[in-house]
């Protein structure tokens with residue numbers, strides 16, 4: 001048997017007979033091999049002829065394609081692995097069994113997670129090729145997140161804050177910015193401006209939420225919270241989702257200041273057997289937070305899922321920097337200094353803060369000891385320990401055993417003995433039993449008792465406060481001023497001074513209580529950083545005024 005090669009004009013060296021029947025082997029195929037081949041076979045007298053069509057395709061020694069990006073949490077995602085015309089493929093995802101896919105090379109993921117991230121090995125069965133083509137596809141799984149920050153434009157004197165959503169299918173429904181120290185914020189809409197604040201970004205359509213502040217002042221520095229409202233298709237319906245939130249720390253220097261901590265410790269007053277809350281706040285978004293009990297035990301807050309839980313997370317969210325824990329049952333053991341440990345999203349070093357827990361009776365003095373000098377003004381402040389509970393009356397007993405009853409009708413103008421009066425801005429209805437002594441006399445040095453009948457309690461509650469004379473009179477006021485300066489810094493002083501001014505102009509300090517929802521339960525009596533500092537600057541600049549200023553500004 002022989003084969004007649006019709007390959008006229010072709011180099012004979014590339015051809016050889018192939019197989020038992022009538023076949024030819026062509027080596028080093030070139031484009032011109034394409035076309036109809038005629039094969040003639042003869043065996044004695046018998047002659048057979050046939051033809052075969054040869055198609056020469058382009059060689060695909062390698063195949064490369066860009067990284068595939070998938071969205072975390074998506075369901076039924078189709079992943080196209082090649083654009084080649086393959087007849088089958090074998091796909092191996094990282095750390096899993098490979099699977100054979102007939103026809104076009106695509107796989108469907110029930111639910112996308114970061115576990116599918118990495119190099120996918122794909123073997124392709126291609127037409128005209130016996131050996132499979134090995135292709136690697138890099139797969140990245142993107143998690144929906146906020147890209148936030150701020151830009152200072154010194155040329156135009158503008159400050160741009162932004163919170164853009166990356167890797168999402170959700171649409172923005174609103175965009176809000178609020179200074180965390182302020183009680184109201186800005187509803188930022190494209191095309192609208194209040195003269196100073198306007199939208200910044202490419203539009204809600206591009207999932208960009210930003211605000212431009214024109215001619216920013218020192219008031220605009222500090223921590224801002226952005227809240228981005230979103231909606232999403234769920235099945236055939238558009239549903240509103242939980243807004244995404246983050247904190248932006250605008251520092252005067254243009255650099256982020258996340259680790260500035262105050263020296264003052266806030267205090268939580270709790271009655272034995274009640275629940276209590278330890279709350280810390282960071283100026284940055286957190287990825288986790290935990291607490292250290294005064295005895296060294298660590299507690300990581302978990303969501304509240306059932307009633308019998310001993311402790312759970314409280315606060316708006318870690319994203320907004322809230323790190324709080326509620327314990328359902330206070331015992332004397334819980335008294336002492338607690339430490340909050342906050343893990344920022346974008347740094348590995350934890351931020352820490354301290355909170356003092358005092359387990360007291362139903363009425364507690366915020367300071368057990370007050371160091372003063374003759375002629376100074378001091379405030380003895382007692383409060384219901386388990387939240388703001390109305391007091392039926394409030395009374396004090398002096399160290400020299402003089403007793404008197406106080407309420408807000410006793411003012412500086414009609415002070416008892418010309419020096420004892422109810423601290424302005426405080427209120428029996430909110431659990432305050434507070435005495436201001438205008439000019440401390442010798443006889444005021446010693447142990448005072450505050451006592452009150454708390455609404456719905458049957459027994460009077462009381463606590464004691466010791467007023468001490470500062471031995472080194474000349475040094476004391478100076479060192480106190482020094483502490484204020486160090487711990488608070490200039491901005492807070494401005495706030496405090498403004499607070500005093502607001503008070504002097506007759507702004508009713510009580511008003512803030514109505515505008516701001518009453519603080520919940522256990523922290524009602526806790527002193528935050530600023531108000532705690534203000535204790536040092538004598539009674540006229542009291543904690544309430546700090547809040548008043550904010551209320552007034554808005």
Ligand SMILES: *[C@@H]1O[C@H](CO)[C@@H](O)[C@H](O)[C@H]1NC(C)=O
Nearest residue numbers: 169170171231232233238239
């Ligand atoms: C988001 O906006 C786009 C464009 O307007 C629209 O096609 C899509 O349906 C919207 N999705 C949701 C969840 O509102």
Ligand SMILES: *[C@@H]1O[C@H](CO)[C@@H](O)[C@H](O)[C@H]1NC(C)=O
Nearest residue numbers: 293294295296297331333334
């Ligand atoms: C610390 O206090 C907690 C809460 O009261 C308690 O569960 C834990 O056993 C205490 N640990 C030590 C070492 O005393």
